[in-house]
Amino acid sequence: MSGYRGLVLATLALAFVVVVAGAYVRLSDAGLGCPDWPLCYGRPVPAQMPDDLAHAKAWKEMGHRYLAGGLGLLSILVFFFSWRARQSRGLATALLALVIFQATLGKWTVTMLLKPAIVTAHLLGGMATLALLTWLALQNLQFTEDPQSRTLRVPAFVGLVALVVQIALGGWVSANYAALTAIHWTHRLFALVVVGTVAFACFRAFRVDALRGIALLAAGLVIVQFALGVANVALGLPLALAAAHNAGAALLVVSLVVLNFFAFRGLHPFR
8 A cells, every 4th residue: 555655645746736836827927828728839849939938938838737737647546546445435536526627627727818717716626636635645544543633623624614715815816916906905804814713723733732743834834824925915926925825825725634634533643
C-alpha cells in the first residue's frame, strides 16, 4: 500500500500546484491566452507571436492546461489502484468525476470568455479536488481512536463552510474585477467571520492534546491569510501577493479538512 499512498500524496501535491497556477494565470490576465481549447491556436504548443506579451500569456495558459492534464492522469491512476485494492472506492470515484467536471469547466472558462459564474465554479472545483485528495490521503493512513476529537465536529465544520463561502466571494471578486465594488466589501467583511469561526475552531481544537499541532497550523494560516488580504488592498493587488493569497486559501482548506477528518472520525492523529 505504500506505493498507493505515495501516488495519492503526489496527486495531492500536484492538485495544490494546479490550484495556485490557475490563480496565477487568472490574476495575470492570461485566462484567454489561448482562445481555443484544448489546443492553443490549433497547436499543442504555442507558436511564436509578434506580440511578446500575448506569447507569454499563451504559454502561461498552456502550462496550466498541461499541469491540469497531469492531475487528470494521476487521478485516473488513483481511481484504478483504489478499486483494485478495494479501498476508498467511493472517494476515488468522486475524485475522478470531479476532475472530469473540472476539465469541462476549464473548457467553458475559455469558450464562454471568462464568464464570472464559470470562473468562480472552476475555482471552487479546484478547492474541492484539493479537499477530496486530502481526505483520501488521510483515509489511507492508520490512526488510533480518540472520542474527544468528536467534540470539535460543529466548530470545525462551521469554520470550513465559512472558508468555502469566503473563497467563493473572492473568486467572484476576481472574476468580475470588482476591486472597488460592493462585492469586494462583502468579501472584506466576511473575512472577519472566517477569522472568528476558524479561530474558535482552533481554540477548541487546542484544548484536545492530540490536535494542538493542527490547531496551531490552522490558526497561523488564517492570520497569514488575513494579513495577505490587508496587504493586497493596501498595495493595490500586486500579482505576487494576490497569488500568495490564493495559495494561502488552498493551504487553509487543507488544514481545515484535516481538522474535520479527525473530528468526524473521532481519531487521534498519531498511531
